[in-house]
Amino acid sequence: MAYVKPKKHLGQHFLTSQQTAWDIVDALTMHGDYKKVLEIGPGTGVLTDKLITKDNFETQVIEIDIESVEYLRNELGLAEEQIISGDFLKLDLPTIAPSPVAIIGNFPYNISSQIFFKVYENRNQVTEVVCMIQKEVAERIVSPPGKKTNGILSILLQAYYEMEYLFTVPPDVFNPPPKVDSAVISMKRNTRDVVPCDEVLFKKVVKQAFSTRRKTLRNAMKAFNLPIELTEQDVFNKRAEQLGVEEFIDLTQKVEAVLKS
Structure with a gap:
C-alpha cells in the first residue's frame, strides 16, 4: 500500500x-x-x-x-x-x-x-x-x-x-x-440574510474592538474619532469580549450614524 x-x-x-x-x-x-x-x-x-x-x-x-x-x-x-x-x-x-x-x-x-x-x-x-x-x-x-x-x-x-x-x-x-x-x-x-447595519463596517468595528482587547471600547474605538457624547454611553465601558453579536450590531449602527452625519 x-x-x-x-x-x-x-x-x-x-x-x-x-x-x-x-x-x-x-x-x-x-x-x-x-x-x-x-x-x-x-x-x-x-x-x-x-x-x-x-x-x-x-x-x-x-x-x-x-x-x-x-x-x-x-x-x-x-x-x-x-x-x-x-x-x-x-x-x-x-x-x-x-x-x-x-x-x-x-x-x-x-x-x-x-x-x-x-x-x-x-x-x-x-x-x-x-x-x-x-x-x-x-x-x-x-x-x-x-x-x-x-x-x-x-x-x-x-x-x-x-x-x-x-x-x-x-x-x-x-x-x-x-x-x-x-x-x-x-x-x-442561521436564518439571517444580512446584519441590519453596514456589513463592511460591522467587520471593521469587530476587528477594531478586539485590536486592544484589554482596553475598554472607549479606548479601543478611538480610531473612529467618535464624539464624546457617544463614547460616554455605558457600552463603551465594556471590553470587546463582553459583547455578543447583537451588541456589536448595535455598536456598528451607532458608529454608522456618526460617520453619515
Missing part, C-alpha cells in the same frame, strides 16, 4: 481513528439541503472513503499536497472530477460550487483561522461546516459573550451560524500526534 509522508510545512496530522472519522462524517445533517460536500485537506482519505459511501450528496476533495492527490487516486479510486488539486484559500468558491455546499475536514492548524474567514466571506454559499481543529481555536470560535475566549471569529461566525462544540479528540489518534488536543465543531447557517 502507498504511504503519504505527513508534511510539517502543510500542518498535516493524519487522522488514524476510523471511529472518529465516522463520528465526524455522521455529524453532517444536510442542513440547507445542499447536494455537494467539499472536503478540505483529505490527506490519506480517512474521512473521504466514508463520505463517498453516502449517496445523498456528491463529495469533492480539495488537496494541495500532490502526494496525497496521487494516493487518493490510486488507493481510493477517486475520479479526476472528484479531486481539486490546489489551495482552498486561493480558490473561487462560487465557481467550484455554484449551489449551496457543506464543508468538512480535518483543517490544518496553521491555516484554520484563514479557512474560517473564507467561510465567513462565502456565508451565503456555505450552509454547513463540520470540522476538526485545535481545541483552543474551537473553544474560541464557539465562545459566548463574557468569556476571555470570545474574539473576532466568534462574533463574525456567530452572526451567521449556529455554532456547536461536538467533542474533543486526543492527540494519539493522529499521525504524527499533535502536541495539543483537537476538537470537532459544527456550524449551521
Whole structure:
C-alpha cells in the first residue's frame, strides 16, 4: 500500500481513528439541503472513503499536497472530477460550487483561522461546516459573550451560524500526534440574510474592538474619532469580549450614524 509522508510545512496530522472519522462524517445533517460536500485537506482519505459511501450528496476533495492527490487516486479510486488539486484559500468558491455546499475536514492548524474567514466571506454559499481543529481555536470560535475566549471569529461566525462544540479528540489518534488536543465543531447557517447595519463596517468595528482587547471600547474605538457624547454611553465601558453579536450590531449602527452625519 502507498504511504503519504505527513508534511510539517502543510500542518498535516493524519487522522488514524476510523471511529472518529465516522463520528465526524455522521455529524453532517444536510442542513440547507445542499447536494455537494467539499472536503478540505483529505490527506490519506480517512474521512473521504466514508463520505463517498453516502449517496445523498456528491463529495469533492480539495488537496494541495500532490502526494496525497496521487494516493487518493490510486488507493481510493477517486475520479479526476472528484479531486481539486490546489489551495482552498486561493480558490473561487462560487465557481467550484455554484449551489449551496457543506464543508468538512480535518483543517490544518496553521491555516484554520484563514479557512474560517473564507467561510465567513462565502456565508451565503456555505450552509454547513463540520470540522476538526485545535481545541483552543474551537473553544474560541464557539465562545459566548463574557468569556476571555470570545474574539473576532466568534462574533463574525456567530452572526451567521449556529455554532456547536461536538467533542474533543486526543492527540494519539493522529499521525504524527499533535502536541495539543483537537476538537470537532459544527456550524449551521442561521436564518439571517444580512446584519441590519453596514456589513463592511460591522467587520471593521469587530476587528477594531478586539485590536486592544484589554482596553475598554472607549479606548479601543478611538480610531473612529467618535464624539464624546457617544463614547460616554455605558457600552463603551465594556471590553470587546463582553459583547455578543447583537451588541456589536448595535455598536456598528451607532458608529454608522456618526460617520453619515
